[in-house]
Amino acid sequence: MTMVSAAAVATGCTAPSADVEEPGIASEVVTQWNDSTELFLEYPHPVAGEHTGNWAIHLTDRTDYQPIRSGTVRVSFMPSGAGQMPETFTVREPLRDGIFLLDPLIPRPGTYSVELELSSPQVTSRHTLSEVRVYASLEEAPRDPGEDQAGAGVPFLKEQQWVIPFDVEAAADGEVQRSSRAPAEVVPPDGALFQVSAPVDGIAPAEANRGAPSVGARVTAGQVLAVLAPGTQEGSHAEVRGRVERLEREVERAERLDSVGAIPRRRLEEARHDLDIARAEMAAMGGETGGDFLLRLRAPMGGVIARRDFVPGGRVAAGAMLFTVVDPSTAWLRVQLPVTQAANLASGPSRFTLEGSGEVHETSRLLSVGSVVDPRTRTVPVVYEVAGFAGRLAFGQIAEAWMPMGRIERGITIPETAVLDDNGTPVAYVQLSGEAFERRVLTLGPSNGARVVVRAGIRAGDMVVVTGAYQVRLASLAGNEFAGGHTH
Numbered sequence: 001m002t003m004v005s006a007a008a009v010a011t012g013c014t015a016p017s018a019d020v021e022e023p024g025i026a027s028e029v030v031t032q033w034n035d036s037t038e039l040f041l042e043y044p045h046p047v048a049g050e051h052t053g054n055w056a057i058h059l060t061d062r063t064d065y066q067p068i069r070s071g072t073v074r075v076s077f078m079p080s081g082a083g084q085m086p087e088t089f090t091v092r093e094p095l096r097d098g099i100f101l102l103d104p105l106i107p108r109p110g111t112y113s114v115e116l117e118l119s120s121p122q123v124t125s126r127h128t129l130s131e132v133r134v135y136a137s138l139e140e141a142p143r144d145p146g147e148d149q150a151g152a153g154v155p156f157l158k159e160q161q162w163v164i165p166f167d168v169e170a171a172a173d174g175e176v177q178r179s180s181r182a183p184a185e186v187v188p189p190d191g192a193l194f195q196v197s198a199p200v201d202g203i204a205p206a207e208a209n210r211g212a213p214s215v216g217a218r219v220t221a222g223q224v225l226a227v228l229a230p231g232t233q234e235g236s237h238a239e240v241r242g243r244v245e246r247l248e249r250e251v252e253r254a255e256r257l258d259s260v261g262a263i264p265r266r267r268l269e270e271a272r273h274d275l276d277i278a279r280a281e282m283a284a285m286g287g288e289t290g291g292d293f294l295l296r297l298r299a300p301m302g303g304v305i306a307r308r309d310f311v312p313g314g315r316v317a318a319g320a321m322l323f324t325v326v327d328p329s330t331a332w333l334r335v336q337l338p339v340t341q342a343a344n345l346a347s348g349p350s351r352f353t354l355e356g357s358g359e360v361h362e363t364s365r366l367l368s369v370g371s372v373v374d375p376r377t378r379t380v381p382v383v384y385e386v387a388g389f390a391g392r393l394a395f396g397q398i399a400e401a402w403m404p405m406g407r408i409e410r411g412i413t414i415p416e417t418a419v420l421d422d423n424g425t426p427v428a429y430v431q432l433s434g435e436a437f438e439r440r441v442l443t444l445g446p447s448n449g450a451r452v453v454v455r456a457g458i459r460a461g462d463m464v465v466v467t468g469a470y471q472v473r474l475a476s477l478a479g480n481e482f483a484g485g486h487t488h
Helices: 237-259 265-285 467-475
Strands: 005-011 026-034 037-044 054-059 072-079 089-090 100-101 110-120 124-134 165-170 172-187 195-198 224-230 296-299 303-308 321-324 330-338 350-354 366-371 377-385 398-416 419-422 427-434 436-443 443-446 451-456 461-468
Touching: 037 110, 037 124, 054 072, 054 366, 072 100, 072 124, 089 100, 100 419, 172 350, 172 443, 172 451, 224 321, 237 265, 237 377, 330 398, 398 443, 419 467, 427 467
Parallel strands: none
Antiparallel strands: 005 026, 026 037, 037 054, 054 100, 072 089, 072 110, 110 124, 165 461, 172 330, 172 398, 195 321, 224 296, 303 321, 330 377, 350 398, 366 377, 398 451, 419 427, 427 436, 427 461, 443 451
16 A cells, blocks of 8 residues: 655644633644545644644545545544553544544553544555654643644635545556647448448338347348338339249259250359359349349348448438448547657557547557648548447547657656646645645656656656646635645
8 A cells, every 4th residue: 555644734724622621732734545545644643641622634535535524533642652552532423524633532641643543335455653742741732823724725625525536546657659649530440330321222111120120239240221112113023033033943944954864064164154144243232043033132240330320111222321330349549740750759559539528549550650641621530449348439439649769768758647737837736635735837758648748847756636626726816725724
């Protein structure tokens, strides 16, 4: 489990005593992040045998950055001296969402390691304060200097964070490959889209087409899509089928006569030739002999119905497109890359986002780079394969792609979503403690569409706001409206 912590003099939430409180005792603020929860703790310095005030324990579920709404918190003071028993307290439920209160009474002074264990239906978690001093008397406890600390950072309270999409992430050392951004489109691979059209004029009988698949339905190869009752004009399905059946009878008769030498062998060969031609014509129509004279149009492959253009009971004309069948298991991303960038394109996968969504996806592999420049846009087509997105992509969707362009740079990296454009200056907000943030001006390096290298302004381990940074910025513009804190 990874853990990052920060501590400072308390300036945010105040913690009035539930019993006896010595005015002027200084408080501490501790903020810790682990894989499961964020702990934001405000507590007055404890004094042996005294109630010095509430420990305000704020706990946030890091999977969705929501407050812990139910569960218990077990707080254990582990003395450093050998042979001494720990002092354990249990808070059985939060005072309100995300906030547990505890006013512990520690009988003996000394230095303690404090463990806070959360057991909740949302998540289980443990945080450790490695060194908490319990003072021997009220006179020894540090006094609040009484200075106004409200200006230390941008105040943004937990109650504000918990009602918006919000998240933070530690800046980390990593590698980012420089990329170029370009417009793109999701298209079907060659052979992954088929159109089924009417081979002849006819009528789509209403009863026979009652179960015809609709748009979005999955079909298998060979499945009947539509049933037509063809017309009887020359070259129609019915005329061709009648010719096939007549020629089959002629071939059977010629074979019998040939077997007894009653006709020249040439006549049998001609009859078989004519039958083969008629059968090929029947197969091209999608028809078959035997049974009724209806023409059944079948799916050429398994996939999903992307378009349906006929109405049961209506008339269809030869060549009219009736169904479009696509195989959505694999898609292609076709990017229009400026010709000036084509020479620098690397062979790795590309990242992309789809219209209307900020979620970043990744292609499987590079398939081809065009060699002909579009004279109007001065771009060349670059095609990537996108696998494993069945049902999540729609052919024709517009996308924005980030294509790798060679050089890789190593450094401190943060998600692209953490970077805000502040009047042309890239900035990010770093969480100093649970409810205090700091604006940082950034010097940026290369970006791959998901992460960006920060050459200056962020240090490794800084907790950067990656979701909700704009709301923190608005809070900073509002001044220190919330700097006075809130009570528990």
